[in-house]
Amino acid sequence: MSGCGAPDQSVVLEGVDTTTETVLSGKVFAEGAPVGGAYVRLLDSTGEFTAEVVSSPEGDFRFYAAPGDWTIRALHRSGNGQALVSAQGPGVHAVEVAVA
Amino acid sequence: MSRENVLVSAAWSEENLEAPGVVFVEVDEDTTAYEGGHIPGAVRIDWKTELQDQVRRDFVDRAGFEALLSAKGISNDDTVILYGGNNNWFAAYAYWYFKLYGHDAVKLLDGGRKKWELDGRPLDKDVVERAATSYSAKDQDLSIRAFRDEVVAAIGTKNLVDVRSPDEFSGKLLAPAHLPQEQAQRGGHIPSAINVPWSKAANEDGTFRSDEELKAIYGDAGLDGSKNTIAYCRIGERSSHTWFALHELLGHEDVKNYDGSWTEYGSLVGVPVELGSGKEG
The missing domain is CATH 3.40.250.10 (Rhodanese-like domain)
Known part of the structure; x- marks a missing residue:
């Protein structure tokens, strides 16, 4: 698969084999700027909770998942938001989530 | 309670x-x-x-x-x-x-x-x-703490509640997906355990669900209210969360947390282990 759904290859992940691992990696934004301290929840295709991490001061988060359709939901004191990501295979899949 | x-x-x-x-x-x-x-x-x-x-x-x-x-x-x-x-x-x-x-x-x-x-x-x-x-x-107070022999004896008799994620329960993973995979020698779950991930008991903001919601969640999963219960996870922390929901919020009287959990059970020699979702048969 290629085109707009292709994983972003610009992200370098040390020690992670991106030819076999399915990595969902991204940033949380509020009013256009990255926000840290957001609670980022990984939900599976049925909406079931799978994992939760807190975004770094630069707004970054990362999950090690399996290929499939995922919802990434972010909670922050400034608001909530979510984004869908369709990971069709191993590699780094970039996603941005805006909270408002 | x-x-x-x-x-x-x-x-x-x-x-x-x-x-x-x-x-x-x-x-x-x-x-x-x-x-x-x-x-x-x-x-x-x-x-x-x-x-x-x-x-x-x-x-x-x-x-x-x-x-x-x-x-x-x-x-x-x-x-x-x-x-x-x-x-x-x-x-x-x-x-x-x-x-x-x-x-x-x-x-x-x-x-x-x-x-x-x-x-x-x-x-x-x-x-x-x-x-x-x-x-x-x-x-x-050992009325709230379970040890391994008691857990083996509880197979098929007490409620065993495995509160790990479905992939840990089925044996695909040995730890939650965002943590290092560690310790247990085998994947899977204790036979006869039901799988109710800890997260079912919590709202997205981390607060506990209402008593009515909790009753429905554990009832629908097959928890038998007439039996005693042992909860476990990987290292005993997520199952403390479920122990709290069952014992402290719903008031179930005999609920123990098995703090040895999967890192102990999954490394024992000779005990039965079940793979898969547990729903096939």
Whole structure:
């Protein structure tokens, strides 16, 4: 698969084999700027909770998942938001989530 | 058992930060969270280095718990309010641990650190010093703690509630997907266990679901209210969260937490292990 759904290859992940691992990696934004301290929840295709991490001061988060359709939901004191990501295979899949 | 006896809200907590006889305690796996900002006046307990024996695989003993609480400035008469990250996993573990050593006046801050932060409530980095006390603990209350032989004997007779994620339950993974995979020699679950991930008991802001919702969740999953229950996970912290829901919120009388959990059971020689979702037959 290629085109707009292709994983972003610009992200370098040390020690992670991106030819076999399915990595969902991204940033949380509020009013256009990255926000840290957001609670980022990984939900599976049925909406079931799978994992939760807190975004770094630069707004970054990362999950090690399996290929499939995922919802990434972010909670922050400034608001909530979510984004869908369709990971069709191993590699780094970039996603941005805006909270408002 | 009523909710007010075991849970406090973030709003109540903010109003009672300086209330006499109330001590806030943050319990985390990631202890840098506390250093980055904590509830004003809260002391910290390190789940790994302060609650676990550093040589044997077990808890600190009664004398060790007494020394720890004395050094933290917590007295027998204090009401302890526990909170932490990871949806209160380690705070719930500490809650169970305080109960194990007979400290009755202990409550969880509903939603823990997440709810506090999402509400935009104050955090500070002040160093908290409390005068040392002379804390006296009781012997462990083993009516709430299960050991491995009891767990093996419970197969097919008691409710076994595996609160790990479906992929850990089925044997695909040995730890949650965002943590290092460690320790157990085999994947899978204890035969006859039902799988009710801990997260079912929590709302997205980390607070516990209502009693009605909790009853429906465990009832629909096949928990038999007429039987005694043992909850387990990987290392006993997520199952403390479910133990809290079943024993403290729903008032089920005989509920034990198996703190050895999968890291022990999945390494035992000769015990039965089941793979898959457990729903096939």
